[in-house]
Amino acid sequence: MPEYRRVLLDGAVVETVRDGDELVAGDGRRVKTAEAAHLPPVVPSKIIAVHLNHRSRVEEFQIRLPATPTYFHKPTSSLNSHRGDVVRPEGCKWLNYEGEIAIVIGRTCRNVSQEEAGAYIAGYTVANDFGLHDFRDTDAGSMLRVKGSDTLCPLGPGLVTGWDFHGKYLRTYVNGELVQDGSTDEMTWDMHYLVADIARTITLFPGDVLLSGTPANSRPVQPGDLVEVEAEGLGRLANRVVTGPTMIRPDIGAQPTESEEVLSTALGGEWEFRGIRAPQRG
Template structure:
């Protein structure tokens, strides 16, 4: 399966094709993949993510799945790349990983059926849909600041074409330990359905990204942790967590909180918030 990566070569962004352990630019220049400065593999006009899609995540939260998918938006300023630093702002504690498959649009797409949607997909890449749950009590459920902070949308390492999404494993590792272990087969709505659903009312342009949901096991990470997401056939996306250089300003806006909703979501189930059993504190 062809794999395309965007990297910096001599200070310029170029697309390169993976050839074994090397990346080959269009002009023939080569660089070792392990030594390359990676960029996000695509340049989207928008990044749209589905809330709940993996059945293991639904079971973990002890909720009922909605009759149709619901979505949120991550600004393109949140984009990050393979081996990039993910920033946990000073004063925040609840930064969670979420390993996912990212759908990349290849052609302008509007009002298509699920059967037609595959024709508009350029390929797929690995994503980590980080969430800063300290801000979960604000923005009226849009999750703009939970999901939209700078660096919280790593994609990569590359864009893989001709990849069949069916029956593929998805695993997330923190410091080498498996913390999420799921499969694309546990998705309630597959990749083609998600594209067709969004494209009913929103035009999707080449390069646009749809994040397809995460399995159970999302938990907080801290500065110094190395988080990797591996998807069968797509590769392994690696990022490290760093502390933000400056604190969240306190003279404007909503502040980070540690409510029951924040804790229960960050720790893996809003059953705590709903009082099914006492909340855990550690």
């Protein structure tokens, strides 16, 4: 299956094709994948994410799914890349990983059936739908700051075409330890359904991204942690968590909170943890 990656090469944005452990530009230049300065593999006009889709995640929260999926929007300014730093702003504590698979649209898509949707998909990449739950009390409806803050949407390493999404594992690691272990077979709504559902009312353009949901066991991470998401056949996306250089401004807007809802969501719906802080590593 071909894999395409966008990198900075000699100061320019270049689209490359993976050839083993090297990336090959159209003019023949080569760079080692381990040495390449990666960029997000696509440039979307919008990023749309499904709230809940994996059955293990639904069971973890002990809730019922609605009859049809619900969604939220991540601004394009949240985009990040393979090996890019994920910033947890100073003064925030509840930054959670969510390993996912991203659908990338290949041609303009509007009002298509579920059976037709596959023909509009360019390919797939790995995603980490980070959530800054410190803002969940104020943005619970829109999820704007929770999921849309800068750097919270790493994609990569590359765009893989011709990938069959059925029966593929999806795993997340923190500092080499397996923390999420799911499968595309536990998705309630598959990739084609999600595309067709959104395209009923929203035109999808080439490069647009749909995030397809995360398995159980999304948990907080700390500055210094290395978070890696691996999807079978799509590669392994790696990002380091760092502390932001400035505090959340205290003189305007809602401030980070540690309510029951914040703690419950960050710790996986475990209401017995109310009032208890997550253990700190290191």
